[in-house]
Amino acid sequence: MIPFDSFNFIGNYKFSNENGVPITYEYGDLVINNSRLYAASKTITGVSPEVGEREGWIMMGKSQNFFNDNTVPFSAKVGDEWIDSATGRVYKYIKDDNGKHWVET
Numbered sequence: 001m002i003p004f005d006s007f008n009f010i011g012n013y014k015f016s017n018e019n020g021v022p023i024t025y026e027y028g029d030l031v032i033n034n035s036r037l038y039a040a041s042k043t044i045t046g047v048s049p050e051v052g053e054r055e056g057w058i059m060m061g062k063s064q065n066f067f068n069d070n071t072v073p074f075s076a077k078v079g080d081e082w083i084d085s086a087t088g089r090v091y092k093y094i095k096d097d098n099g100k101h102w103v104e105t
Contacts, residue, residue: 007028007029007030007039008026008028008029008030009030009083010025010029010030010031011031011032011068011085012031012032012033012068013031013032013033013038013048013049015046015048022045022046023045024043024044024045025040025043025044025045026040026043027040027041027042027043028040030060031049032066032067032068032083033048033049033050034050035065035066035067036049036059036060036065036066037059037060037066037081038057038058038059038060039057039058039060040056040057040058041053041056041057041058042056043056044056044057064077064079064080064081065077065080065081066080066081066082066083067080067081067082067083068082068083068085069082069084069085070084070085070086072102073093076093076102077093078093078094078095078100079092079093080092080093081093081105082102089104090104090105091103091104091105092105
């Protein structure tokens with residue numbers, strides 16, 4: 001298990017940089033790929049998080065989606081999380097007595 005203080009949120013997964021060079025992810029890097037959050041459990045280069053644990057990626061929160069955008073996600077379900085890329089703030093989509101809404105965590 002990766003200690004919580006070792007996480008480094010990177011943002012959306014990218015295979016390569018603007019020059020076409022494959023990006024290397026390090027232990028504890030967090031990336032979003034297809035609305036799922038993944039953590040690198042070792043140094044990884046050139047391997048999509050969708051390949052999974054055999055290549056070093058660990059899916060976090062299998063039943064929820066993670067969004068990284070500067071606008072409120074349209075298709076959220078209760079339990080999903082959203083990182084507002086404009087502010088860096090993290091929100092969770094909840095349901096309470098007042099209905100469903102985003103709350104800052």
